[in-house]
Amino acid sequence: MVLTAARTRMLTGSLIMLAALLVVGPALASQPTPWGIGFQEAASPIKEQINAFHNVMLVIIFLIAALVLALLVFVCFRFREKANPEPAKFTHNTAVEVLWTVIPFLIVIGISFYSVPLIFRMDRVENPEMTLVVRGYQWHWGYEYPDQQIDEFLSFMVADDDITGDQVRLLSTDAPVVLPVDTDIQILVGAADVLHSWAMPAFGIKTDAVPGRLNETWVRIDREGTYFGQCSEICGVGHAYMPIEVRAVSREAFDQWVIDQVGDDVDPDNPPVLLTMTWDEAVGGDRQLAQVAAD
Ligand SMILES: [Cu+2]
Numbered sequence: 001m002v003l004t005a006a007r008t009r010m011l012t013g014s015l016i017m018l019a020a021l022l023v024v025g026p027a028l029a030s031q032p033t034p035w036g037i038g039f040q041e042a043a044s045p046i047k048e049q050i051n052a053f054h055n056v057m058l059v060i061i062f063l064i065a066a067l068v069l070a071l072l073v074f075v076c077f078r079f080r081e082k083a084n085p086e087p088a089k090f091t092h093n094t095a096v097e098v099l100w101t102v103i104p105f106l107i108v109i110g111i112s113f114y115s116v117p118l119i120f121r122m123d124r125v126e127n128p129e130m131t132l133v134v135r136g137y138q139w140h141w142g143y144e145y146p147d148q149q150i151d152e153f154l155s156f157m158v159a160d161d162d163i164t165g166d167q168v169r170l171l172s173t174d175a176p177v178v179l180p181v182d183t184d185i186q187i188l189v190g191a192a193d194v195l196h197s198w199a200m201p202a203f204g205i206k207t208d209a210v211p212g213r214l215n216e217t218w219v220r221i222d223r224e225g226t227y228f229g230q231c232s233e234i235c236g237v238g239h240a241y242m243p244i245e246v247r248a249v250s251r252e253a254f255d256q257w258v259i260d261q262v263g264d265d266v267d268p269d270n271p272p273v274l275l276t277m278t279w280d281e282a283v284g285g286d287r288q289l290a291q292v293a294a295d
Helices: 005-027 045-078 094-123 251-262 279-284 289-294
Strands: 130-137 140-145 150-155 177-180 185-191 196-200 205-209 215-219 225-231 244-249
Touching (some): 130 150, 177 251
Parallel strands (some): 177 244
Antiparallel strands (some): 140 150, 196 225
């Protein structure tokens, strides 16, 4: 191929764009972006550890692939027919066979020192401060906050024609999940009809929603913002249209949201759990229920 000036310019242009994407990619918001490559920016400690593990694995994979490629090229050249008119007839070489068994084994053992503890950390959290129950339906999600006494509400994708403001096509929902930042949140995932999967890339969560079974995961969100995810287990014709939208807010704002949700229909002996104050303080303090109702 002859590299004309125009071709060179095009090639240079794409290389610069690729480099820019590599550098800018991780800094973009927590949602898919056009031409985005790489991961969404981490919004939880687990996701940061997953990213770090991924980066280590990438180096290991690259080194192995480079070694295998170099060996192949060497073998093709060194043992080509022209240089070896009389091929060797031997089979088996104990030393080589032991090496190519033991070395990969040691590599896998080495990786497991990193990956297995991470799997355990991802699995569950000790003493969560609150619980979110997620239920998959064909084709929307249901969310319930048992500690806050918020009954299940359903969360549907906003249709194309109804998109307003900064809503995102195919990702925004009519009822986002509201979660507090800096809080250990236990997430219980189930399904009411077929298999779904509750997947939030920025949190490092992808947990299958299985009918008749409760799966557990957890998250501690680092910073406030809106995060998007999608159902990640093909569940029928509406599979692509049941997105997840999480609004991460401060712990105070979360309490306020809970107060707004439950209204004044509260059993005083068994009030909803708040994060920054007791229910009595909420009712008796500045944030009186009457005030909230008046807003
Ligand atoms: Cu689904």
